Every structure is written in structure tokens, then in C-alpha cells.
Amino acid sequence: MRWPVVILGALGALALWFWAFGGADQIAGFAITAQRDVQNAMAAALRGLRAGEPGALATLWGLCFAYGFVHAVGPGHGKLVIGGYGAGTRVPARRLAGLALGASLAQSLTAVLLVYAAVFLFGWGRAQMTGVADDVLAPLSYALIGMVGLWLLLRGVRHLRPAHDHTHHGDSEVCSSCGHAHGPTLKQAETVRSWRDALIVIGTIAVRPCTGALFLLILTWRLDIVWAGIAGALIMGLGTASITVLVAFAAVGFRESALQLVSHSAVARTLAWVEILAGGTVLILASQLVLRSI
Template sequence: MRWPALILAGLGAVALWLWIFGGADQVTQFATGAQRDVQNAIAAALRGLRAGEPGALATLWGLCFAYGFVHAAGPGHGKLVIGGYGAGTRVPARRLAGLALGASLAQAVTAIALVYAAVIVFGWGRAQMTGVADDVLAPLSYAFIGAVGAWLIVRGIRHLRPKHAHAHHHGEVCGSCGHAHGPTLEQAETVRSWRDALIVVGTIAVRPCTGALFLLILTWRLEIDWAGIIGALIMGLGTASITVLVAFAAVGFRESTLQLVSYAAVARTLAWAEILAGGVVLILASQLVLRSI
């Protein structure tokens, strides 16, 4: 068995465990418990930092990274967007990983902006900000994810449509009219546009991490705002450590699949991959929306 088939078999086994044998629920329970434990440890580290204990700052920031990691280990919309986009679009692995990193840091920036806008302008507390994040921004984010899924489906359908009635070689100059009617394999590997990048990053960033909200509110109250702001960004790096792995896994899945088809069928396979990935994203996002309202 060739290595692309081994990768596909491994990913299929993981998916089967997650969605058929209750693996997703087990991961969620683990992540939720770990997040709660890390939040308690963060609160203790903040008290130590406020009291001037040596090493408290390093402990705090280490816990922030750990919180971001365990938060991302559970089911989340960031992995759904990055995985779906990477599986359905031929974007290079490094660029997709860059989008995953940028989106995680942008999510932290959203938390910072929300907290300081809320406390300065509206005088809100933790409960109000968490309520906005969970009751308003979460459903909005999931709706945006569903829109990304629909967008991938529409784009895949468009790519399936024949450009012209006369015969030509995909990605090469047509002998009938002297023009190229389809992208070469190298052209297909480039990032589609800045619009794509902004959609991916914005869809993830619109929903701030509740752990970052927790940290920022506590550090604001303790008047050590700078420690909370840096800590929120470190949380973003912890989250990115998972989403970047998802990015490479999505690219590996996509490229392994493409190696099983002929060169002539690559464009059509990519179009169907967009449709399939978009359908999965749309279905899962719809479930998330229903659970959050």
C-alpha cells in the first residue's frame, strides 16, 4: 500500500473514532476539564504576580500557552475553517499554516478589543462580556462558517463547469484558439486572493476565546493590564499550535488524495473536494448554530 493510501486510511480511522465511537465527546470532556484546571491555576498565578512572587510571570504565561493548547484540542470552529479550506482549496501548507497562526492571534486581538471597549465604554463585567461572546458572537461566527461552507460548494460547482465547448488540454494553450482556458497545477497551488485570507481569518477571529476574556478582566482589575494582554497573545500561540497541525493534516489529506488520481483528473478532483469540504463545513456549522441558540 502506498503512503498516500496509508494517510487516508489513518485519517479515516481517526474520523470514525471521533464521530462514530464517541471520540469527540471524550475529547470535549478532557478539554473542558483541563481548561477549568488551567483557569484556576492562572488565577493563582495572577495572585502570585500581584504579590510580587518570583517566577509568577513566567508561570502565568506558561499557563496561558497551555490554556490555548487545551482549548484548541476540543471541538472548535478554528479547526473546522482551516481544515475545510485546506482540504478543498489547493493552498500550500506553509501559507495555510500562516493563516492558522494569523487567525489565532487575531482571535486574541478580538478578545483584547472586546474587553477594553466593554470596560471603558460600557463598564461591563466578566458575566456580561462572556454572555456577549457566547450568546451573540458565537452564533454569528458559526453562521459565518456556514457561509464559508456554502462559498466552497458554489466555487466547486463553478470549477466543474466546462469553460469552452472545444477541446483543449487542461492548463495548457489550446490548439484551436491559442489561449489557456484552465490553470496550470502550479497556478492552482497559489493562494487564491487576499479575500480568501481575510474570510478565513475573520471567520475565526470574530469569536474571542473565553479564557482570554477571563484573563484580561482579572488583569485589568488587578491593574496589571500588560501581563494580561501579552498573556492573551500567548494563548493565541497555544491555540495556533493545534490549528497549524490541522493545516498540515488538511494539506496532507488533500495531496494524498490527488496522488491517487491521474494528472488530467486533478482539476475535477479539486472541484469535488471543494464541494465535499464545503458540505461538511456547512453541516457542522449548522449544528453549532442550533446548539448555540
């Protein structure tokens, strides 16, 4: 049995457990409980830091990384964007991992900007900031993710339509019938640079700040240890990135495994269908998230 078939079968079984047998709810429950426990531990570490206890800062930042990790383990929109984009677009794994890292850190910076803009310009407290993040920014972020899914779906349809109706003779990179390449080579994929795509991916994730980062930044502001909170929020982003980067590599592995199952002549058409499937999946899931958040 070929390894791509094994990989695709394992991913299919995982998806079935995740969506049909309550796997998503089990993971979400674990993540919520773990986040609450880590938040309590962070509050204790902050009190120790304020009191000058040795090792309190290292403990706080370690907890920040742990919070970002368990936050990312639960079903979330960051993994949805990275996974959908990576599966539907032939972007190299390292570049997609870089986008995942950049998006997680940008999400932390959004939390910093929201907290200090709210504090100094509007005089808001934790409840108001969390309300804006959950009631306004969350639906907006999910709606933008839905647009990303629609964008991938329509792009896949557009790529599928001009896929040549004639037979591609031979397995060379250029079609002997029309003189066109039916799919990008690995070297070509490595040189693709689209700032528009990168901004879309990062922006849809960064729009909604992490609630844990808001919690940390507000407490550190009140305790007058602002620098520890900002650094902690960024470390929290690194914890989140540890999961989203893995999702990036998994998405690329799924995509390339699928492409290994087809001949070179069918790569362009297969990529278009993968893009349509990824876009449709992202659109459906994002729509569900929007409905849950309003």
C-alpha cells in the same frame, strides 16, 4: 500499497472514530476539564504576580500557552475553518499555516478589544462579557462559518461545471484538445494571493473571542496588571495556533494525497469535488454548532 492510500485510510478511520464512536465528546470532555484546571492555576499565578513572587510571570504565560493549546484540542470552529478551507482550496501549506497563526492571534485581539471597550464604554463585568461572547458572537461566528462552507460548495460546483467534457490527451500541463490548463501547477499555487480569502478565513475565526482570554484580561484589569493580561492573551493565541497550524498541514496533506491518486487530466475535476465535499462538511457541522448555541 501506496502511501496516499494509507494516509487516506488513516484519516477515514480517525473521522469514523471522531463522529460515529463518540471521539468528539471524549476530546471535548478532556479539553473542558483541562481548561478549568488551567484557569484555576492562572488565577493562582496572578495572585502570585500581584504579590511580587519571583517566577510568577513566567508561570502565568506558560499557563496561558497551555490553555490555548488545550482549548484548541477540543472540537472548535477554528480548526473547522482552517481544515475545510485547506482541503477545498489549493493553497500552499505555509500560506495556510500563516492564516491559522494570524487567525488565532486575531481572536486574542478580539478578546482585548471586547474587554476594554466593555469596561471603559459600558462598565460591563465578566458575566456580561462572557454572555455576549457566548450568546451573540458564538452564533454569529458559526453562521459565518456556515457561509464559508456554502461558499466553498458553490465554488466547487462552479469549477466542476466547466470541467471539460472532452478527453484530455496526454499528461502535459496544457490540454492538447482545448489549449487550457486543467489544474494549477505547484508553482502557480505558490503565487496565488487572495486577500479576500485570507480576510474571510481570519474573520470567521476572530469574531468569537476565547473565553479563557476574557477571563485572563478581566482579572488582570482588576489587579491593575493590564500589560501582563494583554501579553498573556496573545501567548494564549500562540498556544491555539500550535494546533490550528498542525490542522493546516494535515488538510494540505490530505488534499495533495487525494490528488496523487488521480491522473493529471483529472486534477481539475477532483479539486472541484474535494471543494464540494469540504464545503458541504463545513456547512453541515457549522449548522449543528449554530443550533447548539441558540
